[in-house]
Amino acid sequence: MxxxxxxxxxxxxxxxxxxxxxxxxxxxxxxxxxxxxxxxxxxxxxxxxxxxxxxxxxxxxxxxxxxxxxxxxxxxxxxxxxxxxxxxxxxxxxxxxxxxxxxxxxxxxxxxxxxxxxxxxxxxxxxxxxxxxxxxxxxxxxxxxxxxxxxxxxxxxxxxxxxxxxxxxAVINHTCSFTTDTPDFWRREGQNFPRHGGRFTGDPGYFKHVQGAARLMLEQMGKEPSDYDYAVFHQPNAKFPQRVAKMLGFTGEQIKPGLVVPRLGNTYSGASMVGLAATLDIAEPGDRIFVTSFGSGAGSDAFDIEVTDAIASDSFDRDCAPSVEKLxxxxxxxxxxxxxxxxxxxxxxx
Missing domain, CATH: 3.40.47.10 (Thiolase/Chalcone synthase)
Structure with a gap:
């Protein structure tokens, strides 16, 4: 795998x-x-x-x-x-x-x-x-x-x-995506700063696509939110991921380890990936992690990830590089x- x-x-x-x-x-x-x-x-x-x-x-x-x-x-x-x-x-x-x-x-x-x-x-x-x-x-x-x-x-x-x-x-059991042409955020060639569609950023931008990919993943895997130990959602701020997690049926405890945006801000392409890394920093063999990213324009990628015994083996050393918390x-x-x-x-x- x-x-x-x-x-x-x-x-x-x-x-x-x-x-x-x-x-x-x-x-x-x-x-x-x-x-x-x-x-x-x-x-x-x-x-x-x-x-x-x-x-x-x-x-x-x-x-x-x-x-x-x-x-x-x-x-x-x-x-x-x-x-x-x-x-x-x-x-x-x-x-x-x-x-x-x-x-x-x-x-x-x-x-x-x-x-x-x-x-x-x-x-x-x-x-x-x-x-x-x-x-x-x-x-x-x-x-x-x-x-x-x-x-x-x-x-x-x-x-x-x-x-x-x-x-x-960590094995990636499955991935799926949800994509539409929704121009909620953009930056044209030569412009220094992006522009955004204001009220469209939340919905039909973020919430429609994150829910679309997440629900498709749960359906294709035959799983419920309670089947996962952790969940990570794209975090442009702290409110959006907490709200969408609740809408999908995930708990605050499931998203807490990966919710780094309050002290980090939105790292755009790095946001959900840094959140996943923070979760892997504390994950143990057998843990199941649910991840859904989001990109304006607009689309979301969802992943079903299962941590293996290799994370605790001699071949892998988490301490050889700083954890997200240390950074x-x-x-x-x-x-x-x-x-x-x-x-x-x-x-x-x-």
Whole structure:
């Protein structure tokens, strides 16, 4: 069975508190934090972008388990903030981990679910026998225009998953998708910041698609929410995943380990994948994990994942790379001026 062979995460150490953003724009911080359920978000360092985040997450995955880089035959990086419009991030990742030149590589875009689409592609390549291992990355330095609602949550971070067949730490029993042409969020070529359809973002955007993919998965697997130990849903804020979990019949305890957005913000393509990684950080053999991503435009990918004995074996060492909790701990806080400088919203004129 194809499954997760290893995984890694990278989150920048810098943070900005949501009240600091609200202070600059004269907004009510209490209303914003209460409405979003987000209290702070990650900020990239001056020399960090999607490529560096993807590389660090991939290196973390390689440290946790002995993998011959030459056997990674596919690398796909999902993001909506690739540093180049024409120049793949995936090639940079491959070079950094020593997987080049005998590999297939490409960059994916599907708003916040490009990373899970990359997982599905790697699953197919591994299962077909075309590659031994595939690496799927979801990473973003998320954009939000100054003063826009997105600015309160758009964060930086990412996760990398190595997919393989031989003794995975977690088997992916099944995956399915739900996709429509729903333009709830977009960014045209040449624009620095995305725009959103306001009231359409929740429904028919997020809730229709997450429920569509999740209910299809439960139906195809013949399972109930109570059959799973954990659940992870795309987390653009803390309210949406909690609400959709309740609508589907999952409990707060099931989603709690993977709900990292209150301290991290929305890492776009990395959001559901970082949530899955946080869950794997504490998972034990036999645990069942339900995952549903979401990407505006719009679509959702659902996964039924079962943790194996390999996660507790000598061949896999979670401690060789920092956990999500460790990456979230001991942040360095910045004010809005430094945040704007880090994000390139203000630049020095030469």
């Amino acid at each position: 194809v499954g997760i062979y290893s995984y890694g995460v990278y989150i920048p150490r810098f943070r900005i508190k949501i009240p600091e953003i609200a202070r600059v724009w004269g907004a009510n911080a209490d209303d914003i934090t209460k409405g979003l359920g987000v209290f702070e978000k990650s900020v990239p360092d001056m020399d960090e972008d999607t490529a560096t985040i993807a590389v660090e997450a991939s290196r973390a995955a390689m440290r946790r388990r002995k993998i011959d880089p030459a056997k990674i035959g596919a690398i796909y990086v999902g993001s909506e903030s690739h540093p180049y419009a024409v120049k793949p991030t995936a090639c940079t990742v491959g070079e950094a981990i020593g997987a080049t030149p005998y590999m297939t590589a490409a960059d994916y875009e599907f708003a916040c679910k490009a990373g899970t689409a990359a997982i599905q592609t790697c699953m197919g390549l591994v299962k077909s026998g075309m590659v031994t291992f595939g690496m799927a990355v979801g990473a973003d330095v998320a954009q939000g225009a100054p003063g826009d609602a997105l600015e309160y949550t758009a964060a930086a971070g990412g996760a990398a998953f190595v997919l393989g067949e031989n003794d995975p730490i 979230l701990a001991n942040p360095t806080y910045v004010d809005y001026a430094l945040y704007a400088k880090h994000k390139g919203k203000i630049v020095m004129q030469r």
